[in-house]
Amino acid sequence: MDKSMEATLARIKANIEQKTKNTNIAANADPRHELTENSVTKSNALCRAYYRFGLVEKRCMEAMISKLNPLRHDNIQEIELRAVDYAKAFGVDEKHAYEHIANAAHELMRRVISTEDDDGKGRTEFTLMSKARYRESEGRIVCMFNPLIVPHLMGLYGDFAKYPLKDAANFSSSYTWRFYELLVSWAQDKKKTGGVFVGWLTVEVDELRQMMGMPDSYQWVHINATLEKVTNELKEKAHLSVKITNQKTSRKITHLKIEFIEDEQISMSFSGSELPKKQHKNKTT
Helix, strand or coil: CCHHHHHHHHHHHHHHHHHHCCHHHHHHCCCCCCHHHCEEEEEHHHHCCECCCCHHHHHHHHHHHHCCCCCCCCCCCEEEEEHHHHHHHHCCCHHHHHHHHHHHHHHHCCCEEEEECCCCCCEEEEECEEEEEEEHHHCEEEEEECCCCHHHCCCCCCCEEEEEHHHCCCCCCHHHHHHHHHHHHHCCCHHHHCCCCEEEEEEEHHHHHHHHCCCCCCCHHHHHHHHHHHHHHHHHHCCEEEEEEEEEECCEEEEEEEEEEEHHHCCCCCCCCCECHHHHCCCCC
């Protein structure tokens, strides 16, 4: 083999290695890297799925999603979450951090995510994780996402939502995090809004309750109280103004019109029309 061919082969090998290496492992090796510098990416369908996680579980789930390498396509990545990184990202005492992540991984292995079938006649349920290893002496857990769900976590374009992990790291409620995630999935394309984070939609009360993971026993008074706390926290910590307008069928509140915008554009008089209901139905693709 002549030198020109060797040089070409070397470039090809280097390019392949660059595209397939786990950049998260490289990032973790850099002491300057912060977990909250990562971004969370997931399909809109997964953002709008039905599941109920506690705050610690939600933190661990999103932290590990943010560590997936989008340049790999084998669907079997093992993701490490260190207690020290968890503690720093979410403001938790290090002596409790390992207990948090170990318990969360145990619970995430057993939690079920439910999405509505395309024909609207049923639901499909699946687990989030396929494997979890606990390394107490090393202060870390190593988990593997269910290969069936990985395609919903690695999209680079299309019907996918993306947000910086730091934007949600300070939320004190899993309900706030879930609602924020829904807003991200419903937001208008920033290319069409001049870079402003903004959106509007109408959603059934019961569907929103399920997507946020509220118990089936919640009546309107409980749902309304939860949404009030959520919108207040979003205003304080995510700098989002949210307006919710109740809509009735007969005398019952059955739908909610939701409008949201960044604080910089604090006026709640939005332009445009409501999104069709079909645009935010849960679908697996």
